[in-house]
Amino acid sequence: MVHPFDPISDAELQLTSQLIKDATKGPEKPHFIQIDRLDPPKKDMIRYLEAERTGKPLPHISRMTYVYYYIGLDFYKALVNVTYGHIITNQKQPKGVIGPLIAEDVQEIEHLATTHPLVKAEIEKLKLPSHVRVVCDPWMNGTDSKEDRMLIQCYMYLANAAHPESNHYSLPLKFSPVFECRTKKFVRMDYLPGGVDETVTETQAWDEFPFVEYHPDLNGEAILPLKPLIVQQPEGPSFSVDGHKISWQGWEFFVIPTVREGFAIYDIHFKGRSVVYRLSLSEMTVPYGDPRAPFHRKQAFDLGDCGFGASGNSLALGCDCLGVIKYMDCRRVNTNGDSVLIPNTVCLHEQDGGLLYKHTNYRTNVPVIARRREFVVQTIATVANYEYMLNIIFDQAGEIRIHVRATGILSTMPLDKDVTVPWGTNVGPRVMAAYHQHMLSFRIDPAVDGYQNTVVFDDVIRMEKNTKLNPYNVGFVTERTVVEKPGYVEQSPFTNRSYKIINENKINPISKKPVAYKVVMPARQMLLADEDSYNNRRAQFATQQVWVTKYRDNELYAAGEFTNQSQTDTGLGVWARRDENVRNDDPVVWATLGFTHIPRVEDFPVMPVEAHEISLVPFGFFDKNPALSVPQSTQSFNKSQYFPESGAESSCCKSNL
Amino acid sequence: MVHPFDPISDAELQLTSQLIKDATKGPEKPHFIQIDRLDPPKKDMIRYLEAERTGKPLPHISRMTYVYYYIGLDFYKALVNVTYGHIITNQKQPKGVIGPLIAEDVQEIEHLATTHPLVKAEIEKLKLPSHVRVVCDPWMNGTDSKEDRMLIQCYMYLANAAHPESNHYSLPLKFSPVFECRTKKFVRMDYLPGGVDETVTETQAWDEFPFVEYHPDLNGEAILPLKPLIVQQPEGPSFSVDGHKISWQGWEFFVIPTVREGFAIYDIHFKGRSVVYRLSLSEMTVPYGDPRAPFHRKQAFDLGDCGFGASGNSLALGCDCLGVIKYMDCRRVNTNGDSVLIPNTVCLHEQDGGLLYKHTNYRTNVPVIARRREFVVQTIATVANYEYMLNIIFDQAGEIRIHVRATGILSTMPLDKDVTVPWGTNVGPRVMAAYHQHMLSFRIDPAVDGYQNTVVFDDVIRMEKNTKLNPYNVGFVTERTVVEKPGYVEQSPFTNRSYKIINENKINPISKKPVAYKVVMPARQMLLADEDSYNNRRAQFATQQVWVTKYRDNELYAAGEFTNQSQTDTGLGVWARRDENVRNDDPVVWATLGFTHIPRVEDFPVMPVEAHEISLVPFGFFDKNPALSVPQSTQSFNKSQYFPESGAESSCCKSNL
Missing domain, CATH: 3.10.450.40 (Nuclear Transport Factor 2; Chain: A,)
Known part of the structure; x- marks a missing residue:
């Protein structure tokens, strides 16, 4: 049976394109750009999930798809009910609205x-x-x-x-x-200019100089010997899969590949309690800082302009991850309306994450020690030169980490001989990589112990000095601010500002405070493009790190639905300006994970990963450490070995567990 | 043959204490506190290492030790030449100077x-x-x-x-x-007070309520089944050990356990070029924010007051790390002057760090892909309630990560019934964990392509708007500031401020800029204790994130040599105020890794790790990615497995490498 969250099927995609073909009357055939299933309405889904959980009859939810296509130069968007096989709406988009690339x-x-x-x-x-x-x-x-x-x-x-x-x-x-x-x-x-201004020259005969190669056949490097490090799971993995639903170490959630986002994770529960309704990468923009034409226009929107799922790598066993791997596929349309399978764009597996906790009682020398097993949902997208690795990582202590690695190849510009420029790094002979930024927006649709949530932020501040209570001037406390309306919250690293999604209706019996999940993200430089620039106007989400909107169906993409050559942001730029209540309501949090990339010579000809993270951690959500149920870390379980020449050393794990 | 970097030997420690015993004339015996070997003078060591590298005769460097001891209430420090067996200096310390705890x-x-x-x-x-x-x-x-x-x-x-x-x-x-x-x-x-002020009461009969237990025998939790994940290295590790010198994937360095720091790493070279002369944790202070007496005095200096090596866990095979493990021991003195071995306080091993780089040529679908193998030097110290995991992690792309995990048990305060306080979190019935900070100072004595280095910082700033060169207002550039004198550099996350150690005498042939290593550290809240407090005066290092001093022998500890009950910082607070040149000289960088810990209920009764990092990355140090010599990631090497129910799926690693 199809679950409402399930990804689009071959039949659904083909039915969608066929209905559009059938509805097209003129001489020109539809030229398809994108088809995927539409998110089911949240209100209906909450009823559905509740019925599923309690074993009640499941309400009917129609499967719906969206389709972008061109007829000639006209761009259309249609919504299709693929359960009943009819087009719901089919609209020519206004002039100036431009579809994604395919x-x-x-x-x-x-x-x-x-x-x-x-x-x-x-x-x-x-x-x-x-x-x-x-x-x-x-x-x-x-x-x-x-x-x-x-x-x-x-x-x-x-x-x-x-x-x-x-x-x-x-x-x-x-x-x-x-x-x-x-x-x-x-x-x-x-x-293209090759100097410090926009002066260009006519094309000249090529003056030969060497390539900088990355491929092992060509890079001229002797391989450094490295011995295998093999992850074995002799008893198999600790997770189970039922359709697209994953169960692992108390976690339950749905992993759904999508053509635009790569994947989305739905209905995340831990130890029987809801945490997040939907978690996804919502947009990424990569603006460059080289002001010279035509480089000033270099600003990719990797989701809206191309699609992260459509750009997904077919991940390969033993190449991209270690251990026991489960794969899922992405499905896209081609320009003819056929269904194209991109196999293995999402992989799911466990990994070791080092120690999760340890305490050694110095009186008895007895340690209590647990390792952090992690469950990883990964996709890797190739957007021309760059690769982005998106990992959502779950651990046994209730933490969800959004872990991003940027790698691949710098997008480069030509340089005249002996030139350096102030907005780029020379990364090879006569080749420059311009400074740029990677700004990713993650959409967190929370469900912290239910769907009625509130966003707050806490600052840590010094207590007033030289008072009766604080005569030694050492005291400090937290100060809470509640987000009442949509908008953004400014960063404040020096007050240790931390963002929390709380449920004001559920009080933790231990802390006596509302249950919460904390959104942990380091303060970063946001968008450098001036307020008075297209780069800025098109990507409002990238100007601030934390945004809050009130939930509405189909508001999934931070810079708006159509980003290709957009003149303005039709996402957060609009939704975060609505004057409505978000407190103890249905807020959505948009977290911008941004980094300014000043290229290093070492980033060429292929870039070692640069990793960045946002994490969601329970903060007074449980009544104690939820990972006390993790087995102790022992040699009989882990089977480590002594370094060969130190075999004589003796050691024992004093824990008798 | 003993290497000048080698840790103190049993014989050296015993000779030291014996010489002190012999020199003690009065009726009271010396009561020993700490003995370790003294760092060899850097000037001599540079000559020594150079001779070692070029196969020339090695200069003589005497082995020296320091010793702290009490005679009655008098505190002494002596320096001993253990090569020739004599005391060099032996000085009673001024009143008020208090030795560490033992x-x-x-x-x-x-x-x-x-x-x-x-x-x-x-x-x-x-x-x-x-x-x-x-x-x-x-x-x-x-x-x-x-x-x-x-x-x-x-x-x-x-x-x-x-x-x-x-x-x-x-x-x-x-x-x-x-x-x-x-x-x-x-x-x-x-x-002790149990309410929101300093009111105390006479001791009453205990009103019974339950314990919150962490030990698996007691915590009442059913263990969640988890299947083994075993790291196998069938051909052994990829590193070699010669005494205390490690060679791995182009890296060479000495790992030396010390009683105060846990360990120090010396003479770090990568691919034949020097990077760091000495890398160590130099101090950690943990001040609490509860203003009520006597809690206002809670401020530990975990190195200066106790010793990170002396507090080191004896790490156990299969418990603390996976794979093939090499161990090293710490040696300390007991109060009688005997030598005590703490076995296996330092472990060394390899681990998988996910992908190091990947690029898929979308034209051919051929990926180039390498995994990041990491080499870890780890120590775990138990300082009463807390555990600190200190990992120094090397990768194949020239990066050195200082990775710290805090775990263990919160230091708790009593609470009266139904009380909450603004400076702490209730973590169990009638038990509160006060807000506090962990401020660690890492001492980086650099040797970026030689010993003559300069510290600079770069800010990323917008170009002037509406100019001929920047008409679209998208341009941005970097602005460099050179640190000429000792002092600190303020954090500036919103200009993406990055700190670099450069060698002005060596120009990278590709970038045309001085070779450099970048110090990557997120901006954090620094010490909250007011400038007008002992907590602050004792730990100047914790008030700023980046400090620079000019190298002098024996200036190793950020808060000074003697921290126990210190009234003032005798480390950076003094050295960073000297008016001397540090540019193109011998600067030392002190990086404060600080975090404000607002306890969560989930941190009790044992705390899931909270991880923080500083990293050192080559920045135009090499002429390209130094990791091109890493073997490609292939299934024949990694031997992954399909998830059981998905065996029918086919996938292949298109790379034919």
């Missing part, structure tokens, strides 16, 4: 960018030797003015002709054709 | 605290049933006035008489005897 279109442009006569003429001027080839990286256009056409900026590079894995990013060229994505028409040729 | 003394007080007639009389008043027993946690006195005696504040608790592992921290009593540590004399009885 792989088939981009590949066509990529091909054109090296074969179009005008580009070929430009390539001719390079007088390239036969051992190099030209490669194109197509980019979303970004925004610097009103533009109704969907444009693709083609950044051009050279690579070693003899090897398909040669790193073209090490050798950017100084011309960049622009194409119209729908018509595939050539729009113009941009020339 | 286990034998503390145990004696702990025993006295339940057997002294005056305490027994107080216990009598509790009219305890036979199933409970009284337990004492002795605390350093802290400082609230001038005090020449070394005092011990005995916090008293109840525990289950039937089990040695019963959690006494769940049941604090409301009286607290104070003893003089050297004479073991009873000083006074303090009575």
Whole structure:
């Protein structure tokens, strides 16, 4: 039986595209961009989940899908009831609303960018030797003015002709054709600056210099010997899977791959109590700090412009994770309306997370010690040059960590000989990586012991000095502020400001305070693009770290539904300005995980991961450490070994557990 | 052959104490507190290491030790040349300088605290049933006035008489005897408040209520079944050990257990280039925010007051780490001058750190993928109630992570019925854990491509808006400030301030900038105790996050050499005020890793780890990613398995490496 949370099926996707094809009357066929299932209405789902939990008859919830498609230059969005097989709404979008990019279109442009006569003429001027080839990286256009056409900026590079894995990013060229994505028409040729201003030059014969390669066939590095480290789970994993529902160490939740977000996690319960209704990456924007045209338009919205699921890697056994691995797939539409399976875009597995707690009673030398087993839900998306690893990690103490790793290859710009620029790092000969930011918005739709929640923040402040109670001036206390209306909360690391989602209706019997989950996130520099810039106006979410809105169905994406070439944010920029109550109501928390990336030479030609985290931790949610039920860490369980030359040393685990 | 970095030997320790005994003329025997080897002079060591590297004759460096001891109430410090067997200096310390605590003394007080007639009389008043027993946690006195005696504040608790592992921290009593540590004399009885002010009451009969237990025998929890996850290294580890020198994946360094710091790491090289001369935890202070006497004096200095090595856990195979483990021991003196071995206080092993980098060429679907293998140097210290896990973690991309986990048991205060206080969290019935801070100072004595280094910091700032070069207001650049004199650098998270140790004499050929290592640390709330408090004056290091001093031998400890009941900081508070040049000289960086701990109910009765990190990453130190020599991550190497029910799914690692 299909669960309302289940991802879109092959049949549902095909029915959706068929209904749209059938409804299209004119001579032009629909050109599909994106289809996925629509989130079920939360109100209905709460009833459904409650019935499921109590064994009552399940209410009916229709399966719904959304579809984006073009007819000619007109962009449409339709909603389809795939349970009953009919279109609910089907609307041409206003001029200026531009749909996301889809792989088939981009590949066509990529091909054109090296074969179009005008580009070929430009390539001719390079007088390239036969051992190099030209490669194109197509980019979303970004925004610097009103533009109704969907444009693709083609950044051009050279690579070693003899090897398909040669790193073209090490050798950017100084011309960049622009194409119209729908018509595939050539729009113009941009020339790229190579110095400290916007001066450009005509294309010259290529002056040969070496590539910086990452592929082991090409990088010239001798492999450092490394001995295997194998994770064995001889008795199998500790989690079970029922459809898309996972049960592990007291946790229960649904993992649902989606084409836009990669995956979403629903109905998270721990030890029988609800924590989160829906957890997802809601948007990511990557604005660059190079002010020179056309680089000033480099601002990707990796979810809204492309789709994190659609860009998902097919994860491979033994390559991406260790141990016993469960995989889930993503399903997308192609431009013809066919269903395309991207296998294994989500992997689920356990890992060891070091120690979870330890205490040694120094009087008896008896330790109590538990290791932290973690359950990981992972997806890895390749957005052209960059890779993003998104891990949601659960532990046995009620913590949920949102762990992001950025890796892959820097998007590079050409440099003239002996030039350095103040907005970028030279990462190879005549190649520069501009400073940029990665701003990710995570949407946390909480259900802390129920659906009626409140967002608060606590500051830690000094007590008044030289008082009767504080004569030694050492005292400090916390000060709580309640978020009553939608909006944002400013960062305040020096008061140790911490954000909490509380349930004012449930008082912890021990602390005598409302039960809570804390949102832990370090203070970061937010969006650098000026308030008076498109980059800023398009991504309001990236200007503040913590946002609160009141829940409404279908408000899932922080920068709004359509981000490609958007002129303004239609997400938080709108929803967080509504004058309505969010206290003891149904608030949604949007947490911006942002980092400014000043590239290092060491980030090239492939970047060691840079990891960042947000975590959700119970804060007076339980009446004691919920991990006391974890088995003790013992040698009979873990089977470690002594270092060979130290075999004579003796040691014993004094715990007799 | 003994290496100058080697830890103190049994013979050296015994020779030291014997020389002191021999030199003691009066009737009173020396009462030993601490002996360890002295760091060799850096100037000599640089010559030594250079000779070692180039195969030249090694210069002679005498082995030296320091010794702290008491004769009666007089505190002495001596330096001993153990190579030639003579005392170099032997000085009675000024009145008011108080030595660290040593286990034998503390145990004696702990025993006295339940057997002294005056305490027994107080216990009598509790009219305890036979199933409970009284337990004492002795605390350093802290400082609230001038005090020449070394005092011990005995916090008293109840525990289950039937089990040695019963959690006494769940049941604090409301009286607290104070003893003089050297004479073991009873000083006074303090009575503890249980309400929102300092009102105290006479000891009453105990009104029974339940313990909150952590030990699996007692905690009443059913163990959640968990299947083994075993780390196998069938071909052994990838590191080698020669004495105390470790070689692993291009890294070379010495790991030296010390009685005060736990361990120090010396002469860190990566791929043949020097990075750090000496890396160590230099001090930790834990001030509490409860203003009520006597809690206002709760401020531990876990290194200076006790010693992190002396408090080290004997780590046990299969309990504290997975895989193939090498152990090292700590050696300390007892009060009689005998040598005491604390086995296995330091463990060294490899672990998997997830992915190190990945890039999937979307044109060919070929991934390049490497896992991050990590090398961990770990010590775990038990300082009465708390455990601290100190991990120094090396990876294959040149990164060094200082990873700290706090766990163990909260130090608790008694609460009257139905009371809550604004400076603490109720963590059980009538038991409160006061807000407090953990402030750790890490001493980084850098050697970035040589010993002549400079400390700088970079801010990321917006370019001027509406200019010819920045018409779209998106540009941003970095701004560098050079640290010329000793002092501190303020945090500035909103300008993404990053601290770097650079070598102005070595220019990276790619970036054209000086080679550098970046010190990555999130901005945190620093010491809350007011400037006008002893807590603050004693721990200047904890008021700022980044300090720079000019190197001098024997300046190792951030709050100064003697912290127990100190009235003022004799470390950074003095050294960072010297007016001298640190640019292109021999700077030392002191990084404060601080966190304000607002206890959660979930932190009791044993606390899930709270992890914090500082990392050192190469920043234009290499001419490309130094981890290209890491083998690719493949199934034949990693041997993962499919989740049982998903065996039908097929997947392949497209990489043919």
